[in-house]
Amino acid sequence: MDWQALALSLKLAFWTMLLLLPLGIIISRQLAWRPFRGRALCEALLALPLVLPPTVLGFYLLVSLGGNSFVGQAYHALFGKTLAFTFEGLLLASIIFNLPFAIQPMQRAFENIPPDVRDAAACCGLGSWQTFLRIELPLAWPGVVTAMVLTFAHTLGEFGVVLMIGGSIPGETKTIAIAIYDRVQAFDMNAAAMMSAILLLISVIAMAIVFATSRPRIHVRA
Amino acid sequence: MSAPEKAGGIQIELQQRAPIQLDADFACARGEVLALVGPSGSGKSTILRAIAGLYRPSKGRIVCGADVWFDTTTGIHVPTPQRSVGFVFQSYALFPHMSAVGNIETALNHLPAQERRERAHKLLAQVHLDGLGSRLPRELSGGQQQRVAVARALARDPEILLLDEPFSAVDRVTRQKLYRELADLRKTLNMPVILVTHDLDEAAMLCDRMCILHRGRTLQTAPPDEIVNQPIDRLVARLTDCRNIFKGKVREHQPVTGTSLLQWNGLTLEAPLYERFAVGEECDWMIPASGIVLHRHDRPSRGEHENPVHGTIVEFTRLGVNTSITLALRGEATTTLQFSVPSHVAQRNRLANGVDIGVSLLKDSIHMMSRQSETSDAHD
Numbered sequence: 072m073d074w075q076a077l078a079l080s081l082k083l084a085f086w087t088m089l090l091l092l093p094l095g096i097i098i099s100r101q102l103a104w105r106p107f108r109g110r111a112l113c114e115a116l117l118a119l120p121l122v123l124p125p126t127v128l129g130f131y132l133l134v135s136l137g138g139n140s141f142v143g144q145a146y147h148a149l150f151g152k153t154l155a156f157t158f159e160g161l162l163l164a165s166i167i168f169n170l171p172f173a174i175q176p177m178q179r180a181f182e183n184i185p186p187d188v189r190d191a192a193a194c195c196g197l198g199s200w201q202t203f204l205r206i207e208l209p210l211a212w213p214g215v216v217t218a219m220v221l222t223f224a225h226t227l228g229e230f231g232v233v234l235m236i237g238g239s240i241p242g243e244t245k246t247i248a249i250a251i252y253d254r255v256q257a258f259d260m261n262a263a264a265m266m267s268a269i270l271l272l273i274s275v276i277a278m279a280i281v282f283a284t285s286r287p288r289i290h291v292r293a
Numbered sequence: 294m295s296a297p298e299k300a301g302g303i304q305i306e307l308q309q310r311a312p313i314q315l316d317a318d319f320a321c322a323r324g325e326v327l328a329l330v331g332p333s334g335s336g337k338s339t340i341l342r343a344i345a346g347l348y349r350p351s352k353g354r355i356v357c358g359a360d361v362w363f364d365t366t367t368g369i370h371v372p373t374p375q376r377s378v379g380f381v382f383q384s385y386a387l388f389p390h391m392s393a394v395g396n397i398e399t400a401l402n403h404l405p406a407q408e409r410r411e412r413a414h415k416l417l418a419q420v421h422l423d424g425l426g427s428r429l430p431r432e433l434s435g436g437q438q439q440r441v442a443v444a445r446a447l448a449r450d451p452e453i454l455l456l457d458e459p460f461s462a463v464d465r466v467t468r469q470k471l472y473r474e475l476a477d478l479r480k481t482l483n484m485p486v487i488l489v490t491h492d493l494d495e496a497a498m499l500c501d502r503m504c505i506l507h508r509g510r511t512l513q514t515a516p517p518d519e520i521v522n523q524p525i526d527r528l529v530a531r532l533t534d535c536r537n538i539f540k541g542k543v544r545e546h547q548p549v550t551g552t553s554l555l556q557w558n559g560l561t562l563e564a565p566l567y568e569r570f571a572v573g574e575e576c577d578w579m580i581p582a583s584g585i586v587l588h589r590h591d592r593p594s595r596g597e598h599e600n601p602v603h604g605t606i607v608e609f610t611r612l613g614v615n616t617s618i619t620l621a622l623r624g625e626a627t628t629t630l631q632f633s634v635p636s637h638v639a640q641r642n643r644l645a646n647g648v649d650i651g652v653s654l655l656k657d658s659i660h661m662m663s664r665q666s667e668t669s670d671a672h673d
Contacts, residue, residue: 185384185386187382187383187384187386188386188387188388188389190342190345190347190373190380190382190386191380191382191386191387191388191445192388192399193345193346193347193372193373193374194345194347194373194374194378194379194380194400194446195374195399195400195402195445195448195449196374196375196400196402196403196449197374197399197402198374201402205399206388206399209390210388210389210390
């Protein structure tokens with residue numbers, strides 16, 4: 072059992088979720104309410120990670136984040152280290168391949184808020200921040216929770232992209248999904264089974280949370 | 294109602310070509326209820342949203358009391374939260390995750406927290422919802438939701454109250470009840486109230502003045518009686534559901550008797566004196582259904598000498614207590630008059646399809662209109 076890999080996976084999933092929360096909210100609100108030219112193309116690009124083979128996505132990320140790329144060089148100039156094969160690079164890749172998992176549930180949730188309700192908030196004197204915190208966020212909450220849980224669970228399970236961009240450096244980029252593969256290669260079936268069971272359990276819990284929050288609440292009155 | 298005072302009321306001037314055509318110019322005084330009336334797509338809701346700052350037309354000026362809310366010449370556009378408006382949406386737009394009290398408290402942001410609850414409960418009581426404050430919108434009936442929306446709109450003590458078809462989503466019985474409540478409530482309100490509706494009867498019942506809108510243009514603003522009985526032209530007459538609009542020619546003015554003689558289909562009608570039309574000039578004229586009186590077999594009267602017209606009933610529809618009648622003129626079958634009589638009168642006089650009858654067109658009900666706006670009407 073590779074506890075270090077599990078801890079790394081949890082850390083990666085946590086940071087991905089945390090950083091995608093504001094980013095996803097900003098993007099999904101724009102997509103939900105502001106019609107703009109090229110929105111369909113934008114939505115298509117954001118949804119790509121759903122259909123692209125993870126190795127393809129990983130390949131392009133590796134090319135665009137590598138030492139010869141603009142992003143890679145800029146990062147190196149700023150922080151004195153490379154993006155590829157580091158935790159930070161992995162985190163950036165993780166954020167990108169989780170975009171559809173974060174944005175789509177949130178976008179649906181924001182789309183479901185009637186425009187009149189937001190207008191009514193403005194007519195009640197609420198500014199845009201107050202409207203966001205008191206009206207939009209509580210109404211979109213189930214979608215936001217779904218997005219966060221899906222992102223978390225999906226990050227834990229991602230394999231191809233992580234392998235391409237991170238390699239398998241213990242403590243830095245070796246996540247639990249890769250550790251499982253590693254153990255199977257080494258015929259250590261017990262460790263692989265243990266780690267698989269943990270991932271399975273986390274996934275079941277995550278999906279249970281998603282379905283529980285997305286169902287309309289049954290209101291019981293005393 | 295007198296002309297709106299400069300101070301305290303609201304003045305609206307809006308012009309726009311696209312995407313929605315607007316050419317509106319009207320005012321509403323404090324304590325006055327003005328109804329914006331027009332068919333769907335006439336720009337009523339757009340104007341209301343522009344007043345609230347939810348829509349920004351390309352040109353115009355909105356001044357509420359001493360505050361300029363919108364002025365394209367100086368580039369002023371006060372954002373909605375800073376305009377003191379109370380808005381009741383057609384869908385009510387209650388915050389679904391908040392109780393009735395919570396909805397009202399949200400509009401009381403300007404008060405200290407402890408005062409909000411107290412004030413919210415007072416407002417609930419004012420709209421007869423005491424005791425229902427903890428309910429969520431979905432646990433309230435349509436009429437109750439409308440009342441919460443009204444209370445929420447009034448919570449800020451707004452400078453103006455805007456009502457966007459607030460009665461369209463409730464059943465008839467509830468609507469009648471809400472009409473009475475609004476009529477009572479308005480007595481306590483000291484702000485301009487603008488009501489958007491496509492229902493003429495609703496407007497006439499609730500407003501002081503009506504503003505008739507057609508394709509974003511304000512055609513006539515006047516008290517309901519005046520609009521219905523003295524529309525400025527054929528288009529307003531048609532929009533206010535007048536079925537008896539005709540063309541005629543002025544034959545003679547008789548200032549002594551206060552009469553103008555009008556030639557129409559070979560008949561000479563006596564009309565009130567309209568000296569602004571020259572003798573020989575063609576004009577449009579209309580008569581509301583209430584100005585057409587049946588000559589009754591059972592009760593003949595001297596009034597039958599007043600503009601008598603004879604014809605054949607071509608349509609006879611009983612609508613509850615009243616019966617609607619379409620009369621084709623004798624010798625001029627393409628010209629029809631529409632009016633209604635109480636159903637028992639129709640029965641007693643054995644009225645039916647094909648029966649010949651006589652009616653009087655009451656002189657004082659005849660209203661002559663200039664024909665200038667016929668071009669705008671011709672588009673329809």
